[in-house]
Amino acid sequence: MTGTRGYHHGDLRRALLAAAVRVIEETGPGALSLRDLARRAGVSHAAPAHHFGDKAGLLTALAAEGFDLLAEALLAAGGDLLDRGVAYVDFAVGHRAHFEVMFRPDLYRPEAEELVAARERAGDALRSGVAALPEGRPTAEDPQGDALAAWSIVHGFATLWLSGALPARVGEDPRAAARVVVHRLFPEP
Amino acid sequence: MTGTRGYHHGDLRRALLAAAVRVIEETGPGALSLRDLARRAGVSHAAPAHHFGDKAGLLTALAAEGFDLLAEALLAAGGDLLDRGVAYVDFAVGHRAHFEVMFRPDLYRPEAEELVAARERAGDALRSGVAALPEGRPTAEDPQGDALAAWSIVHGFATLWLSGALPARVGEDPRAAARVVVHRLFPEP
DNA sequence: GTGTCATCTTGTCAACGGAAAGATAGGCTC
DNA sequence: GAGCCTATCTTTCCGTTGACAAGATGACAC
Numbered sequence: 001m002t003g004t005r006g007y008h009h010g011d012l013r014r015a016l017l018a019a020a021v022r023v024i025e026e027t028g029p030g031a032l033s034l035r036d037l038a039r040r041a042g043v044s045h046a047a048p049a050h051h052f053g054d055k056a057g058l059l060t061a062l063a064a065e066g067f068d069l070l071a072e073a074l075l076a077a078g079g080d081l082l083d084r085g086v087a088y089v090d091f092a093v094g095h096r097a098h099f100e101v102m103f104r105p106d107l108y109r110p111e112a113e114e115l116v117a118a119r120e121r122a123g124d125a126l127r128s129g130v131a132a133l134p135e136g137r138p139t140a141e142d143p144q145g146d147a148l149a150a151w152s153i154v155h156g157f158a159t160l161w162l163s164g165a166l167p168a169r170v171g172e173d174p175r176a177a178a179r180v181v182v183h184r185l186f187p188e189p
Numbered sequence: 190m191t192g193t194r195g196y197h198h199g200d201l202r203r204a205l206l207a208a209a210v211r212v213i214e215e216t217g218p219g220a221l222s223l224r225d226l227a228r229r230a231g232v233s234h235a236a237p238a239h240h241f242g243d244k245a246g247l248l249t250a251l252a253a254e255g256f257d258l259l260a261e262a263l264l265a266a267g268g269d270l271l272d273r274g275v276a277y278v279d280f281a282v283g284h285r286a287h288f289e290v291m292f293r294p295d296l297y298r299p300e301a302e303e304l305v306a307a308r309e310r311a312g313d314a315l316r317s318g319v320a321a322l323p324e325g326r327p328t329a330e331d332p333q334g335d336a337l338a339a340w341s342i343v344h345g346f347a348t349l350w351l352s353g354a355l356p357a358r359v360g361e362d363p364r365a366a367a368r369v370v371v372h373r374l375f376p377e378p
Numbered sequence: 379g380t381g382t383c384a385t386c387t388t389g390t391c392a393a394c395g396g397a398a399a400g401a402t403a404g405g406c407t408c
Numbered sequence: 409g410a411g412c413c414t415a416t417c418t419t420t421c422c423g424t425t426g427a428c429a430a431g432a433t434g435a436c437a438c
Contacts, residue, residue, distance in 0.1 A: 105353055
């Protein structure tokens with residue numbers, strides 16, 4: 001379908017985003033080069049400009065895609081807060097390129113319309129997880145505080161894991177380790 | 190003392206690091222340019238190479254300095270875990286340039302000797318805070334889990350704060366908000 | 379005053395991001 | 409089916425960057 005032969009690529013926009021994910025996973029977003037992406041897609045170095053304007057435009061699209069994927073992953077994890085926390089970490093590890101760009105607003109245009117909307121969807125998915133906590137908890141009077149604490153702990157664990165700062169004894173399974181950590185914040189009664 | 194006149198700068202290494210901190214605080218580490226730093230210090234574009242080798246060398250030095258400053262700040266905060274957590278966030282906000290580089294190992298050389306040593310000092314300061322927790326706590330049997338959870342929650346809060354992802358209702362005082370969040374992880378008995 | 383060495387300069391190169399202007403393909407109208 | 413239109417991609421160019429090489433300068437020891 002997407003014959004890469006001929007003058008027109010067919011699906012260059014998607015090909016560039018996919019290549020960007022690969023490059024970022026290998027070498028981080030700092031080493032990303034539009035010219036390299038164009039080479040990987042088999043087009044000239046100026047072709048990306050038509051789809052994304054500039055580098056920040058490409059990363060804006062990548063970040064927006066990431067927030068949408070995150071919202072999807074959180075909702076798919078079900079209503080249990082513990083499961084959603086694990087899903088958050090799982091998303092960060094499984095989509096590390098998206099995740100790294102999403103929380104680096106200096107790399108893209110945080111006010112872009114598509115991005116604001118996607119971020120909003122992800123934020124809703126985050127907050128709605130906390131609403132499902134049991135009623136009788138000691139901090140039930142402050143669900144926003146619960147949400148902030150939950151987001152902080154899973155986000156912190158995920159970034160520390162990705163940056164390789166965690167000691168080896170934490171293990172090799174991020175899902176299991178994340179579950180233990182989140183459980184410590186919301187112990188069962 | 191550091192007369193910038195004449196052939197020799199006097200304290201170019203420090204001047205470059207200070208300029209790097211300023212630039213990163215303004216525009217993030219991605220926009221950092223050795224040539225710009227050299228211009229700000231009033232030297233030629235190749236002068237930085239003598240002190241740091243290359244860009245990664247400069248950022249390695251900056252990260253190492255950051256881990257040392259963090260260890261210092263944590264120890265200065267005293268033995269209380271809550272205070273140390275707040276100090277961690279306070280460091281991230283107050284030294285955002287250092288903090289942003291420290292946890293981006295793709296930007297520098299994580300195996301550099303000076304850096305490994307500094308990171309070790311900061312890690313010790315982190316863990317020794319958890320050791321001071323009261324004995325009778327439910328999770329007292331797993332101090333490593335406590336340390337991981339504490340590190341995750343303060344690190345997550347700090348990075349979310351710095352990335353501007355937190356909603357406005359969290360307020361404008363990171364210290365106060367951090368205290369509330371950490372307190373939720375280690376409530377008093 | 380001579381040698382030595384760390385420090386800094388000048389000159390150069392390939393790669394990059396971005397802009398401008400032109401080429402091509404495929405679809406649309408009549 | 410002829411002409412046109414528009415999105416897509418190419419070619420060319422400019423200023424900037426990181427890195428390297430070779431040379432200039434000054435501080436300091438002896």
